[in-house]
Amino acid sequence: xxxxxxxxxxxxxxxxxxxxxxxxxxxxxxxxxxxxxxxxxxxxxxxxxxxxxxxxxxxxxxxxxxxxxxxxxxxxxxxxxxxxxxxxxxxxxxxxxxxxxxxxxxxxxxxxxxxxxxxxxxxxxxxxxxxxxxxxxxxxxxxxxxxxxxxxxxxxxxxxxxxxxxxxxxxxxxxxxxxxxxxxxxxxxxxxxxxxxxxxxxxxxxxxxxxxxxxxxxxxxxxxxxxxxxxxxxxxxxxxxxxxxxxxxxxxxxxxxxxxxxxxxxxxxxxxxxxxxxxxxxxxxxxxxxxxxxxxxxxxxxxxxxxxxxxxxxxxxxxxxxxxxxxxxxxxxxxxxxxxxxxxxxxxxxxxxxxxxxxxxxxxxxxxxxxxxxxxxxxxxxxxxxxxxxxxxxxxxxxxxxxxxxxxxxxxxxxxxxxxxxxxxxxxxxxxxxxxxxxxxxxxxxxxxxxx
Numbered sequence: 001x002x003x004x005x006x007x008x009x010x011x012x013x014x015x016x017x018x019x020x021x022x023x024x025x026x027x028x029x030x031x032x033x034x035x036x037x038x039x040x041x042x043x044x045x046x047x048x049x050x051x052x053x054x055x056x057x058x059x060x061x062x063x064x065x066x067x068x069x070x071x072x073x074x075x076x077x078x079x080x081x082x083x084x085x086x087x088x089x090x091x092x093x094x095x096x097x098x099x100x101x102x103x104x105x106x107x108x109x110x111x112x113x114x115x116x117x118x119x120x121x122x123x124x125x126x127x128x129x130x131x132x133x134x135x136x137x138x139x140x141x142x143x144x145x146x147x148x149x150x151x152x153x154x155x156x157x158x159x160x161x162x163x164x165x166x167x168x169x170x171x172x173x174x175x176x177x178x179x180x181x182x183x184x185x186x187x188x189x190x191x192x193x194x195x196x197x198x199x200x201x202x203x204x205x206x207x208x209x210x211x212x213x214x215x216x217x218x219x220x221x222x223x224x225x226x227x228x229x230x231x232x233x234x235x236x237x238x239x240x241x242x243x244x245x246x247x248x249x250x251x252x253x254x255x256x257x258x259x260x261x262x263x264x265x266x267x268x269x270x271x272x273x274x275x276x277x278x279x280x281x282x283x284x285x286x287x288x289x290x291x292x293x294x295x296x297x298x299x300x301x302x303x304x305x306x307x308x309x310x311x312x313x314x315x316x317x318x319x320x321x322x323x324x325x326x327x328x329x330x331x332x333x334x335x336x337x338x339x340x341x342x343x344x345x346x347x348x349x350x351x352x353x354x355x356x357x358x359x360x361x362x363x364x365x366x367x368x369x370x371x372x373x374x375x376x377x378x379x380x381x382x383x384x385x386x387x388x389x390x391x392x393x394x395x396x397x398x399x400x401x402x403x404x405x406x407x408x409x410x411x412x413x414x415x416x417x418x419x420x421x422x423x424x425x426x427x428x429x430x431x432x433x434x435x436x437x438x439x440x441x442x443x444x445x446x447x448x449x450x451x452x
Contacts, residue, residue, distance in 0.1 A: 005083040006042050012084035013046035014130045016061075020089075021131060023060055025052040026112065028127035028136060030090070035123045038135070038145055039177065048089045049115060049127065057089050073107055094118055098162040113138045120159055120166045121173065121185075122151045148179045156188035160195075167196045167229060168207040175211060175220035186227065193228040204233055205287035212266035218256040221270065236274045236283055247273050253340040258332065264293050265329040268300035269336065277302035296326050300333060307334050310347040316393035322355055323363045367395050367406035376414060387413055 013029060020027035027050040033043035050057070057076045058066045067077040067086070074091035092115040095104035112127060116138040119125040123145050127136035135142060139153050150173050152159040152166075160166050167189050174181050181189065196204070211220035221237070224230040225248075230238050239245045251273050258269055271280045280301040284294035303321065307330065310318055321327060331348050338345035354362065368391045370380065378384055390413060391406055400406045 151182035175216035
C-alpha cells in the first residue's frame with residue numbers, strides 16, 4: 001500500500017474543489033477534515049461535497065480517474081497522484097429512513113444546508129471553502145468546538161436511530177478530543193445504549209479498537225461505563241461491587257500508562273484483571289477479531305504478571321517467554337503495571353538486558369529433535385512433546401551440554417516412562433482380578449433375590 005503524504009493529500013483535495021468550482025459547481029471540504037483543521041490537527045483524510053451529480057463528477061474527472069463504488073449514495077472516489085490517495089466527492093443529499101439502523105434506504109440530492117443537517121454531530125457538520133478561506137456552519141459546530149462539546153445535530157434520538165454506531169462514535173470523539181457529551185446527547189445515549197447491538201460485531205470492534213489505541217483510552221472506557229454502552233459491548237469490565245470499582249481504577253491507571261499500544265496490548269490491559277485467557281478469547285470471538293489479534297490478546301492475559309521475580313526464575317521458564325513473539329507487548333504490559341502500582345519495573349529492565357544478548361545465546365538450537373526420538377521408537381503424541389520439552393529445559397538450565405548427554409537423558413526418561421506405564425498396567429490388572437473375585441456371580445444374586 002502506497003504511503004499517503006498529508007501535504008499532497010491536502011493539495012489534491014483543494015485541487016478537486018477548485019476543479020468543480022471552475023466547472024460551475026458549488027463545492028466545499030466537509031466533515032472531519034474541517035473539524036481537525038480548526039482544532040489544529042492534521043486530517044487523516046479529506047472529503048469533498050458538491051452539487052454536481054455523480055455522473056457529472058465522473059464526466060469532469062474522467063472514468064479512468066474515478067471509482068463509482070459509493071455511487072448509490074452519491075459518492076464518487078477521485079484518484080489522485082502518487083502520495084495523495086483518493087478523495088471522496090459526495091453530492092449534497094438528504095437521507096430517507098434507516099430501516100437497518102445503519103444505512104439510509106435511499107438518498108435524494110439536495111443542497112448544502114440539508115446535507116449538513118443529516119450528519120451526526122455538530123463538530124462534523126462543518127464545511128470549508130478553501131478558495132474563499134471561509135467556514136460554512138449551518139449547525140453551530142464552531143461554537144461546540146470552542147466549548148468542547150459533542151452534540152448531536154437536531155434531535156439526538158433521531159440521529160442515533162438512523163445509525164446506532166453513532167452511539168459509540170460519540171464516546172470515541174469525546175475521548176479523543178477531551179470533550180464533554182452535551183446533556184441531551186448524553187442522556188439519549190444512556191437511554192438507547194442497549195440498541196447498539198444491532199450494529200455488526202466488526203463495526204463495534206473497529207470503534208473499540210480506535211478508542212483503545214488512542215491516548216484517551218482510559219477516558220473512553222469511563223465514558224462507555226457512564227453511558228451504559230459497556231453493558232452491551234464490554235460487560236466483562238462492568239464493576240458489580242466496591243472491589244470491582246477498585247479494580248476498575250487500577251485497570252484505568254494501567255491503560256493510561258501504556259505508550260502507543262497495539263490493539264491486542266490495550267485490550268489485554270483492559271481485560272486481564274477481569275477474565276482469564278479463555279474468557280478473553282471468547283470476548284475477541286464475539287467481536288469477530290482476526291485470529292492473530294485474538295491469540296495475542298489471550299496470550300497476554302494468560303501471561304500477565306508472569307515476569308514477576310524474573311531475576312530468580314529458572315532460565316528454562318523465563319527463556320520461553322523472552323523468545324515468544326509477543327514479548328515486547330508483555331514487557332510493555334509489565335512496565336505499565338509497575339507504573340500504575342508506583343514501583344520500579346526491575347523485572348522489565350532485567351529482561352531487556354537478557355534480550356540484548358545474541359540470538360544464539362538467547363535461543364540456542366535444540367540438542368535433541370523429534371527425529372532423534374523417532375529413531376528411538378517413540379511415536380509423535382503427548383508423551384513425545386513432553387519429553388522434548390523436558391530435554392529442552394535441561395539444556396537451557398545447563399543440566400546437559402552436548403547432544404550425547406541430551407540423548408542419554410532421553411534414554412533414561414524413555415526407560416522411566418515405560419517402567420511407570422508397565423507398573424500402572426500391572427496394578428490395573430491386579431485390581432481387575434480382585435474386583436472379579438469379590439463380585440458374586442450374577443446368577444447367584446438373582447437366585448438369592450428370588451428366594452427372598
